[in-house]
Amino acid sequence: xxxxxxxxxxxxxxxxxxxxxxxxxxxxxxxxxxxxxxxxxxxxxxxxxxxxxxxxxxxxxxxxxxxxxxxxxxxxxxxxxxxxxxxxxxxxxxxxxxxxxxxxxxxxxxxxxxxxxxxxxxxxxxxxxxxxxxxxxxxxxxxxxxxxxxxxxxxxxxxxxxxxxxxxxxxxxxxxxxxxxxxxxxxxxxxxxxxxxxxxxxxxxxxxxxxxxxxxxxxxxxxxxxxxxxxxxxxxxxxxxxxxxxxxxxxxxxxxxxxxxxxxxxxxxxxxxxxxxxxxxxxxxxxxxxxxxxxxxxxxxxxxxxxxxxxxxxxxxxxxxx
Amino acid sequence: xxxxxxxxxxxxxxxxxxxxxxxxxxxxxxxxxxxxxxxxxxxxxxxxxxxxxxxxxxxxxxxxxxxxxxxxxxxxxxxxxxxxxxxxxxxxxxxxxxxxxxxxxxxxxxxxxxxxxxxxxxxxxxxxxxxxxxxxxxxxxxxxxxxxxxxxxxxxxxxxxxxxxxxxxxxxxxxxxxxxxxxxxxxxxxxxxxxxxxxxxxxxxxxxxxxxxxxxxxxxxxxxxxxxxxxxxxxxxxxxxxxxxxxxxxxxxxxxxxxxxxxxxxxxxxxxxxxxxxx
Numbered sequence: 001x002x003x004x005x006x007x008x009x010x011x012x013x014x015x016x017x018x019x020x021x022x023x024x025x026x027x028x029x030x031x032x033x034x035x036x037x038x039x040x041x042x043x044x045x046x047x048x049x050x051x052x053x054x055x056x057x058x059x060x061x062x063x064x065x066x067x068x069x070x071x072x073x074x075x076x077x078x079x080x081x082x083x084x085x086x087x088x089x090x091x092x093x094x095x096x097x098x099x100x101x102x103x104x105x106x107x108x109x110x111x112x113x114x115x116x117x118x119x120x121x122x123x124x125x126x127x128x129x130x131x132x133x134x135x136x137x138x139x140x141x142x143x144x145x146x147x148x149x150x151x152x153x154x155x156x157x158x159x160x161x162x163x164x165x166x167x168x169x170x171x172x173x174x175x176x177x178x179x180x181x182x183x184x185x186x187x188x189x190x191x192x193x194x195x196x197x198x199x200x201x202x203x204x205x206x207x208x209x210x211x212x213x214x215x216x217x218x219x220x221x222x223x224x225x226x227x228x229x230x231x232x233x234x235x236x237x238x239x240x241x242x243x244x245x246x247x248x249x250x251x252x253x254x255x256x257x258x259x260x261x262x263x264x265x266x267x268x269x270x271x272x273x274x275x276x277x278x279x280x281x282x283x284x285x286x287x288x289x290x291x292x293x294x295x296x297x298x299x300x301x302x303x304x305x306x307x308x309x310x311x312x313x314x315x316x317x318x319x320x321x322x
Numbered sequence: 323x324x325x326x327x328x329x330x331x332x333x334x335x336x337x338x339x340x341x342x343x344x345x346x347x348x349x350x351x352x353x354x355x356x357x358x359x360x361x362x363x364x365x366x367x368x369x370x371x372x373x374x375x376x377x378x379x380x381x382x383x384x385x386x387x388x389x390x391x392x393x394x395x396x397x398x399x400x401x402x403x404x405x406x407x408x409x410x411x412x413x414x415x416x417x418x419x420x421x422x423x424x425x426x427x428x429x430x431x432x433x434x435x436x437x438x439x440x441x442x443x444x445x446x447x448x449x450x451x452x453x454x455x456x457x458x459x460x461x462x463x464x465x466x467x468x469x470x471x472x473x474x475x476x477x478x479x480x481x482x483x484x485x486x487x488x489x490x491x492x493x494x495x496x497x498x499x500x501x502x503x504x505x506x507x508x509x510x511x512x513x514x515x516x517x518x519x520x521x522x523x524x525x526x527x528x529x530x531x532x533x534x535x536x537x538x539x540x541x542x543x544x545x546x547x548x549x550x551x552x553x554x555x556x557x558x559x560x561x562x563x564x565x566x567x568x569x570x571x572x573x574x575x576x577x578x579x580x581x582x583x584x585x586x587x588x589x590x591x592x593x594x595x596x597x598x599x600x601x
Contacts, residue, residue: 055446077338079446083346084338087439088357105333 016117020141023119027065029155030123031165031185034134035178038127038209042182043155045203053205055216057082057094059127061207065155066120066141074103074122096126100137100145108143117141121154127207127215131171153185161185176230179204183228199225346443347436347464359432360467375476376405378430380515380547380554381412381422383483383494384527385508386536389571390483390492392420393540395515395548396563397555398427407555412566414575416441419457419484420568424513425499426476429468433478437461454486458495458503466501481512485570492570515547515554522546533569537578540567541586557587 030043030052041053041063052071053063056078064071078099086094103122111117118141126135136148151169153162164185173181183202187195199221207215219227337353347358355361376398383392398406405427412422413434421437423430440460444452452460461482468478477499486493494506509527511519522543531539541557544565548556557564564583569576 049449051449054449073339073341076341076447077334079443080338080346080349081334083439083443083446084350084353087346087350087436102332102334106339109333 016111017142020111020117020119024066024121024141024154025156027155029153029157029161029186030063030065031151031153031161031182032063032123032125032136033151033165033169033173033178033182034131034136034149034171035173035175036131036171037175037206038215039125039134039136039207040175040178040182040204041123041125041206042179042186042202042204044186044197044201046201047203051203053203053218055205055214056099056124057086058091058213059207059215060094060096060099061125061205061216062122063125063154064120064122066118070118071120071122074106074118074120077106078103078124096124096135096137100124100139103139104143104145106143107139107141111142123148123152123154125207127209129209131209161188164188175206176227179224179227180230199228344444344447345460346440347460347467349443350436358467359429359436360464360469360471362471374400375429376400376409376427377553378409378411378424378427378513380511380513380519380544380551381424381481382511382516382519382523382540382543382547383422383481383506383509384523384536384539385492385494386531386533386569388492389485389533389569390420390494391533391536391540391567391569392422392481392483393537393544393565393567394422395544395555395565396558397548397553399553404555407558407561408563410566412568413438414568414577415457415461415482415484416445416451417574418451418487418570419454419482420570420575421461421483422481422512423478424481424516425478426471429471429476430478430480433464433468433480437464440464451487453488454484454493457484458482458505461495462497462501462503465497465499469500472499479512481510483570485572485574487572490572511543511547513547513554515544515551517547518550519543519547533571536569537567537582538586538589541565541583542590545587545590557584557591559584559587 028044030041032039032041034040039061041061043052043063043065045052050068052065053061054075056062056075060082062075062078064075081099081102082094085098103124107118107120120141122139124137124139128134136150136152138146138148138152138154150171151162151165153165155161165181168181168184182204183197184194186202187197202224204219204224206217206219208217209215211217335353337349342349342352350357377400378398379395381392381394383390385391392412394411396406396408396410397404398409409427411424411427411430412420415421415434415438419441421434423434437460441452441457461480465478465480472478479499480497482495482497484493485491494510496504496506496510496512498504509520509523511523520543522545523539526539526542528535544554545556548554555563562580562584564580564587567578567583569578
């Protein structure tokens with residue numbers, strides 16, 4: 001019998017967080033943003049069948065990045081949770097907040113107790129009767145919940161893309177403007193020249209406030225192409241309107257656990273004092289690169305073919321800008 | 323099963339995270355079998371179940387050019403009493419199908435709620451719709467689960483109609499209490515007044531009718547059912563309660579507005595008045 005080596009809790013949590021972040025960073029980003037008529041979701045995803053964005057319930061949708069099989073499992077669980085709750089009580093008793101809490105507890109428990117954390121980051125969004133009632137929750141691999149306002153970007157280059165979205169986002173964007181902004185951000189990737197992403201390469205869905213019961217709607221390619229082409233194009237020129245409510249404490253890196261979010265449900269164990277949270281270890285980087293079993297064929301949607309370009313480069317890790 | 327504790331304790335129960343079927347009913351049978359409508363055990367008793375719970379009565383369905391129509395009267399009876407004058411027994415099952423129930427109202431309504439959820443659940447999990455036959459079979463399976471209750475007098479007899487997107491046509495399915503599923507052609511009716519409604523349908527139905535003509539035929543068939551069956555309600559002009567009539571076409575489920583049904587009913591009454599027969 002070998003005695004196990006002692007590993008300090010800090011080191012353990014840090015290793016797990018690094019591992020999860022690396023897996024997530026390998027995936028393509030998802031942009032979630034509010035527009036005047038609801039909430040829009042966009043990501044680059046050439047697959048028409050393996051979705052990263054989907055409906056959970058009447059007014060609630062789900063978006064995820066990371067390992068496909070893991071977030072698909074969470075998605076199905078969320079649908080079951082919502083349907084079970086709606087069936088037991090009433091449809092109006094199913095809320096994004098409840099679902100986000102259940103996800104947070106689940107992610108947190110897995111992060112601490114299982115041998116491998118889930119390499120996922122998810123958004124649960126609910127469209128309300130008015131814009132003020134909209135809810136967007138972002139959940140990370142360790143169970144951290146953040147209550148976001150306006151927009152969220154998660155995935156590979158969340159930070160860069162988030163900056164891009166922040167520049168152009170206003171609360172009263174039309175759907176076309178919002179999507180052009182999202183797509184421009186998605187294409188602005190790695191600092192090099194920005195790409196133009198074709199409608200066929202995009203997965204886009206919306207929660208439309210005015211739809212009577214089921215607010216979720218996927219935009220098919222034609223509708224999407226029309227929206228993207230609506231006027232002269234790129235929403236890049238957008239300047240943030242001056243006196244709008246601040247674009248939120250959103251963004252990338254703001255995922256410090258517990259930060260000003262009444263609904264934050266930190267996992268029980270990891271220290272969430274803001275200095276030791278797993279999300280804070282940006283420096284981790286290269287050291288662990290090769291030991292992660294992640295380089296194998298497991299990541300993202302099977303169609304994902306993103307070159308492995310240093311997923312662990314500091315700064316590309318969501319929630320790690322310290 | 324401590325379901326509520328599971329749902330409030332925080333994390334998602336393991337059963338939710340387990341890979342499994344796309345069926346909500348299957349999931350329910352595994353996770354909380356006591357929640358299935360058919361799984362309740364009824365005490366052996368002497369009360370006549372017919373007086374125990376309200377009964378819903380006549381539902382008719384007919385095909386027309388480009389779709390299918392489902393209609394039901396609004397009366398529920400408990401024995402000789404009218405339990406409700408405004409109950410609804412015709413519902414959208416999903417975007418492209420509709421379901422109506424005759425028989426034990428409480429159980430039927432619960433069954434419909436579960437059936438709607440079943441179809442929606444499948445759609446969300448799979449990202450695609452079940453085929454119309456698949457939906458019809460699913461309803462049959464659920465009905466079979468209700469057999470023990472049916473044996474004790476609480477039978478539910480649904481009528482299912484939908485637009486088959488693969489075959490581009492409207493189709494009608496009827497059921498018996500054991501879960502037997504039968505495809506009907508052109509038109510059909512279930513419930514205590516169906517004998518009379520079906521006679522009317524047989525005379526009035528024509529090939530190549532449009533939706534408006536189909537609405538008139540359905541309302542007239544229900545009128546005949548109400549005329550001769552005490553458990554079926556006719557158009558109630560005093561209270562402004564009219565049958566629920568819905569069409570399902572390639573554009574989806576659409577309930578016809580009350581004002582339109584009122585107009586059609588008024589026409590039928592006028593014709594009959596003119597005819598002047600008293601039998």
